[in-house]
Amino acid sequence: MKFETILMATCFAFGTLVHADRPDFNDKEAPQTLGDFREIQSALQSHLERARSATVCLQMGGGSGSAVIISKDGLVLTAAHVTSKVDEEIKVIMEDGREFKGRSLGLNSETDSAMLQIEGDGPFPFVEVDLDDTTELGDWVFSLGHSGGFDKARGVNVRVGRLVRTAPTTIQSDCMLIGGDSGGPLFNMAGELIGIHSRVGASREESMHVPIREFQAHWDELKEGKFIGEGGFARKSKPGSGFLGVVTEESDEGGLKVAEIWEDGVADKAGLKVGDLIIEIEGEKATKELMTNKLAELGAGDKLKLKWKSGAETKEETIKLGERP
Secondary structure (H helix, E strand, O other): OOHHHHHHOOOOOOOOOOOOOOOHHHHOOOOOOHHHHHHHHHHHHHHHHHHHHHEEEEEEOOEEEEEEEOOOOOEEEEOHHHHOOOOOEEEEEOOOOOEEEEEEEEEEOOOOEEEEEEEOOOOOOOOEEOOOOOOOOOOEEEEEEOOOOOOOOOOOEEEEEEEEEEEOOEEEEOOOOOOOOOOOEEEEOOOEEEEEEEEEOOOOOOEEEEEHHHHHHOHHHHHOOOEEOOOOOOOOOOOOOEEOOEEEEEOOOOOEEEEEEOOOOHHHHHOOOOOOEEEEEOOEEOOHHHHHHHHHHOOOOOEEEEEEEEOOEEEEEEEEOEEOO
16 A cells, blocks of 8 residues: 555544745745744744644653654654664653553664554644655754653753755754654644654754655555664564573473463563463464474564463463563
8 A cells, every 4th residue: 555545544644734835034045134033933933832732752661752643543753763663562741741552663773764653542633744845955944852851841842943954864954952852853834744853963953854755655664563674773683582481391281381480570470370371372372392483583572472371260461571681
């Protein structure tokens, strides 16, 4: 399915994408009059409230980043180095402090682009997107982000600058970015999303962003939860590095009996106990060979679905594997 087809789907409900006339201040080398500054200020103020309400903070583990909602049903764009993995639960915090559960979708480890879906009842505030890639070199832009992490009293930070460089998979502005801004949005002065914050260059005034055209180029894969590439912005887990924390033995009644369990390991925390009988692994009949093969394939952070009997009770859990000690 092409991006244009997805755009028409009801689950991908952008706002009306009408491009405003190009403002005169974009074509001037620098503002020449007080009126020029006032036009820039007016353009920013007319779009800032909506843009800020759709700019969210993402929290995972001990870190945080930023992101922006682009549809009323909670589709979110951010940076790959912020989500770092696919199918991970991530806390999404709105500017007003409301919290939602999010689930990371696909990412591109080569260009630092990623998607996330908010799992909650909408509609959510969202921004329009410059799908036609109309922004030009030298245009005035503004960036938003939860600099340093979420702070309800402060709200979302805003910086104003210009687009100073473009390349096929990156654009650069002189809007200053700091920690916590990663994954946040870059807008043109029509209030349309044109990029996602990726990284800082040689100085804080050299800020790199992933252009929307790069998201469009891989839209289907990102939406479907694919891990794209072998780049440095995100790393696939190393096969065999995942740790379940159990010792099992074949049972005469079929399945795998838990003989030993690692205290406070992932299996222990999932509720497995010594004496429990694992009857299925990823929907297949549990055997020693299958368990060995699955753990050889999976890395730390990957997930393993188990079904087991604990006394008279049957339990089923998808367990996120830990780091092998």
